[in-house]
Amino acid sequence: MEDFEFYTPTKVIFGKNAELQIGREIASRGYKKVLVHFGGTYLCETGEIDKIHRSLEDAGLSYVDLGGVVPNPRLSLAKEGVDLCKKEGVDFILGVGGGSAIDSSKAIAYGLVNDFPLEDLFLGKEKTDKIAPIGCITTIAATGSETSNSTVVTIETQDQGILKRSYNHDCARPLFAAMNPELTYTLPKYQIGCGIADIMMHTLERYFIPDQKNRMTDEIAEGLLRTVIDSGRMAMKRSDDYDAMSELMWCGSLSHNNLTGLGREKDFSVHKLGHALSARFDCAHGATLASVWGAWAWYVWERDIARFAHYAKQVWGIERDEISAAKEGIERTIAYFEEIGMPTSISGLGIGVLEDETLKELALDATM
Numbered sequence: 001m002e003d004f005e006f007y008t009p010t011k012v013i014f015g016k017n018a019e020l021q022i023g024r025e026i027a028s029r030g031y032k033k034v035l036v037h038f039g040g041t042y043l044c045e046t047g048e049i050d051k052i053h054r055s056l057e058d059a060g061l062s063y064v065d066l067g068g069v070v071p072n073p074r075l076s077l078a079k080e081g082v083d084l085c086k087k088e089g090v091d092f093i094l095g096v097g098g099g100s101a102i103d104s105s106k107a108i109a110y111g112l113v114n115d116f117p118l119e120d121l122f123l124g125k126e127k128t129d130k131i132a133p134i135g136c137i138t139t140i141a142a143t144g145s146e147t148s149n150s151t152v153v154t155i156e157t158q159d160q161g162i163l164k165r166s167y168n169h170d171c172a173r174p175l176f177a178a179m180n181p182e183l184t185y186t187l188p189k190y191q192i193g194c195g196i197a198d199i200m201m202h203t204l205e206r207y208f209i210p211d212q213k214n215r216m217t218d219e220i221a222e223g224l225l226r227t228v229i230d231s232g233r234m235a236m237k238r239s240d241d242y243d244a245m246s247e248l249m250w251c252g253s254l255s256h257n258n259l260t261g262l263g264r265e266k267d268f269s270v271h272k273l274g275h276a277l278s279a280r281f282d283c284a285h286g287a288t289l290a291s292v293w294g295a296w297a298w299y300v301w302e303r304d305i306a307r308f309a310h311y312a313k314q315v316w317g318i319e320r321d322e323i324s325a326a327k328e329g330i331e332r333t334i335a336y337f338e339e340i341g342m343p344t345s346i347s348g349l350g351i352g353v354l355e356d357e358t359l360k361e362l363a364l365d366a367t368m
């Protein structure tokens with residue numbers, strides 16, 4: 001077994017009404033004023049935001065809201081959030097929503113306690129291990145940002161156009177994550193599909209790597225993938241299937257808290273291409289991943305046929321000679337993405353057929 005470190009300090013509060021516990025969670029840690037940071041309308045329409053406010057009030061906390069987070073969250077809003085927190089004397093940041101709202105919250109938390117321009121952190125010019133305290137309420141099974149060390153933001157730069165960049169540090173793992181699968185019932189099918197693709201990809205990008213020691217890591221990854229595939233099918237039929245949504249939600253966190261990558265490197269090349277596509281065309285994250293995975297797999301599979309055959313056997317139950325099993329495993333994965341409504345080519349993202357020049361620029365961005 002290869003050496004590893006495993007650090008997941010986030011307290012997970014999982015189940016029905018989990019989000020109602022957040023007031024107590026924050027107050028018990030001694031904080032006084034909360035920024036509630038979220039995206040669009042569904043939280044207001046479902047009355048969920050009122051319940052969250054009540055939980056804070058009941059715990060004796062004051063709060064200020066900042067909505068308006070968009071998918072592929074903009075750093076400009078996070079900077080507004082930093083100013084608001086300073087003005088209002090906020091000492092705790094609560095992200096409510098998906099990866100976008102949680103990452104925007106993490107960016108605000110970095111900005112609140114560091115003096116450098118926030119973009120410098122994401123453009124690789126600064127590093128820090130300081131962040132203001134954050135917690136979150138997850139409303140979609142997807143990125144795993146609720147327990148991950150990543151913060152991914154979209155930056156509108158003067159000289160390089162729009163870039164999507166991340167900063168990864170363990171300090172950004174939230175103090176707690178409230179995860180109530182019932183909150184995901186309002187998700188559109190497309191977003192459920194995007195979430196499934198992202199969860200699978202966080203696992204696959206740690207699975208198809210040169211160093212494959214640590215059998216337990218493999219077994220966890222394979223079990224997680226089988227669970228996501230089955231639960232994903234159920235969730236696509238009925239978004240109010242509690243069991244299916246619960247499994248997806250937990251898999252979302254486990255797929256990106258590094259449990260499925262212990263003792264090995266990760267190869268996030270599909271993610272890097274996906275980020276380049278999202279920056280340029282503002283596409284949903286999970287959809288970009290599904291759109292390029294097939295092409296990636298056909299490009300690399302012959303370099304490790306045994307690994308692809310092993311994946312086919314463990315995840316899809318395919319037992320044949322290595323070459324045909326490896327190929328069928330890739331085909332079944334692509335067919336599954338189609339089944340859950342995900343694009344399986346870049347043109348399937350609805351952005352037309354890209355010119356060679358554009359593809360080169362995307363490749364350059366992905367490898368910067």
Ligand code: NZQ
Nearest residue numbers: 039040071072098099100139142143145148150186187285
């Ligand atoms: O805009 P709001 O109102 O929040 O609506 C969102 C958004 O339109 C909606 N939504 C979320 N929960 C809902 C809901 N609609 C109805 N009912 C609900 N319960 O879904 C849309 C997508 O939300 P978003 O937060 O953008 O989705 P996701 O969770 O997939 O996050 C994507 C972002 O996270 C980044 C991605 O790059 C992208 O920017 N990632 C973050 C990672 C991390 N921090 O660890 C890792 C990932 O690889 C990823 O890069």
Ligand code: ZN
Nearest residue numbers: 143198202271
């Ligand atoms: Zn992802």
